[in-house]
Amino acid sequence: MSRTQRNAGIAAFFLEHVAEVIDMIDLVHGGARTVQNIRAQLLGLRSESAVDRELPEGLGVRADTAERLIRDDFSVFHSNCILGAWGALEATVDDFCVSQLKDSAVRDQLPALQALKVPLGEFLGRSEEERWDWVLEHLKVSRSSVLKPGVGQFESILGDVNLGGKVDDDLRKLLFEVKALRNAIAHRGGKVDQRLIDALPGWGMAIGDRIHVGYEQVVAALLGMSVYVDLVVHRSRGTEWQPGGSSAPSPQRLLSTFERPEAISQPRP
Template structure:
């Protein structure tokens, strides 16, 4: 069942959230964006339940009408006809989405996932800038900027101007997918590199997101040049499926864990909530499960052994 499958993914990872947010100066940023990923998971579950119930809305509307009659709260024939007409339209849409396995929902959820990741990287960079002097970051310290860019902004806003200006100067060299994140994180001395399989996943996420946002979801030459493995859907429209979104959602969580460890390295600290080897084990665990999910469509429904049963 779709609702249960995604629910199991969200619930089985809750202990990880509690451990992720311990022991870092950037704890507020990590906590905020990890919570946003889980809120997104709850949103997806809620909508799935809503679609399932709306698929029977005509029957529910008739039942509510009979209940109202029983309690002497009768509706006029015009009111009932209006409600049934609305119910039929909504039920038709819900059934179509359920039959297609919720592409509208998962398309929107993918767009939101990528937005969370973009904001996460920018706020990690800002946190690093606020915690150090600018000369600690040579790429940013070497930026050439006019005095007019600083006259009307205070200290905190100046850091935002610097980061924005840095991204503008790198606009021609910004890579696709994770490459965009890596350039920003490298500038604040955080190792943002990822394995090839994550780079491929992020590339697919970002290119499908761009197609949905800017090109109406059409699978065109631009998308296929970036992601040639999507050629079987040439000429069609992007429709993110449940297993595909689960894979993206879990990769976003994997990335938060990866950046947590990278921040520990940058700050020369040990990660909270477990040993470094345990956190690396967690990365490998999700690497294996995400790749398997991508190959078979199976869902991840259990925690890694060292987190099982944790109530922290």
């Protein structure tokens, strides 16, 4: 399999994953509302205690859970979807990089790789499959890539493996904001902190606010990640990428959806 084919397969896997996550979000929304409607219809015919007794085993608990999810606008669920998808994006970019490193024609022309200093014994002691993952980790450490904001985390290392290039301004801004939100969810328990306020000063948040991620917002974040992967695979093919050129909405539209302040946070209870 050629490098271009490998990279296309890597992209296809991620895009399919995102599509499945969006389908799962729709399923959870629909399922919760169905359970809520069943309970509401039964309550119209019987007392609440009778309904709770007559609901199939476990459905009463699920009905309570459905009510909580709906009241919360599924925010915790959406937040976890963003966490998982960003992790999948990180793994996808790693796979692109390893695919490049496995190609000797690319590898022999990478200044960053030639300048990288690693213990030769450790390199040779690893299997062929493990070597390039190991080299990539050393490249990432040398670039402090994980500490960079937004797509800077990825561009700093993609450039080292001949997959760097221009990023649409709206897409760059969107993924900067998505990563900032992801970090607050992951490291601050889903509450707004000063770092998030500094990263997103126009959102009108206060320290301690509970981060709220709505449906349109999580979908915009997921599609933004997909658009970025599509951009990288275009670089791999050597073909021109145009904003909004695929079936996904344009980065500008995704950014405007993601940035609506009313969808971002709720005051701390």
